[in-house]
Amino acid sequence: EVQLVQSGTEVKKPGESLKISCQGFGYSFTNYWIAWVRQTPGKGLEWMAIIYPDDSDIKYSPSFQGQVTISADKSITTAYLEWSSLKVSDTAIYYCARATPGVLLLDFWGHGTLVTVSS
Amino acid sequence: DIQMTQSPSTLSASVGDRVTITCRASQSVNTWLAWYQQKPGKAPKLLIFKASTLQSGVPSRFSGSGSGTEFTLTISSLQPDDFATYYCQQYNTYEYSFGQGTKLEIK
Numbered sequence: 001e002v003q004l005v006q007s008g009t010e011v012k013k014p015g016e017s018l019k020i021s022c023q024g025f026g027y028s029f030t031n032y033w034i035a036w037v038r039q040t041p042g043k044g045l046e047w048m049a050i051i052y053p054d055d056s057d058i059k060y061s062p063s064f065q066g067q068v069t070i071s072a073d074k075s076i077t078t079a080y081l082e083w084s085s086l087k088v089s090d091t092a093i094y095y096c097a098r099a100t101p102g103v104l105l106l107d108f109w110g111h112g113t114l115v116t117v118s119s
Numbered sequence: 120d121i122q123m124t125q126s127p128s129t130l131s132a133s134v135g136d137r138v139t140i141t142c143r144a145s146q147s148v149n150t151w152l153a154w155y156q157q158k159p160g161k162a163p164k165l166l167i168f169k170a171s172t173l174q175s176g177v178p179s180r181f182s183g184s185g186s187g188t189e190f191t192l193t194i195s196s197l198q199p200d201d202f203a204t205y206y207c208q209q210y211n212t213y214e215y216s217f218g219q220g221t222k223l224e225i226k
Binding site: 028037045046047050062099105108109 | 120147151153161162163164165168169174206208210213214215216217219220
C-alpha cells in the first residue's frame, strides 16, 4: 500500500526556521517525483516545488523560488521542505504528493502538515 | 503561467441529482487535466486524470470530459459521500495550477 507519511503539526514564531518531512512507503521512492503543495483559505492549492529523489533534479514555482528549499534523502525515502525564516503568511497546510514519471500526475497525496506561524 | 477557473464556486444539490462542474484553462492543456475530491481535514484524492480516465477504485458515477481549454466533471447520481470540494488541476507542465474549487453542498 502506497503511503506518504508527513511530519506533525508545527507552531512557530516569525523568523524561525523549519523543516517538514514526507516519507514514502509501499513503492519505489526513487522512481517517482515528490511535489509540495500549499493550501490556504485565501489562495487555495498552490504548487511550490518538485524533486526527483533519484538524482535530486529540482524545480521551483517562481512564486516560491528563494522562499523555501526542497530536498530528499533517498536512503530513508524521505523528502523535505525547509524554511530559513518563517513569515506569518507561511501559515498553511502543506501537502506532499507523489508524481508519476513522465506525465507528472499527482496521483497520491500525504495527509498534510499544518504549519502555524504566529508571534 | 496557466490559470484554471472553475464554476460554480458553490453548488447545492440533493442525493440522486446529476451535477456538472466546469473548469476552464487560460491556454490549452491538451487533456492533461485531473480532478480531485477533498473532504474537510483530508488530503485531495485523485478521481480522474487525462481529462476522462477514472482512477482505480473511483465509482463509475464520476466522469470527465473535455480537451484544450474546457473540461467538465459530472456526477451522474449524487450519493451522500460525494458532498465535498472538487478541484481541477492542469499538469500540462510541471508548473501545476489548480482551480479555486467547487464546494458541493447538500440542498
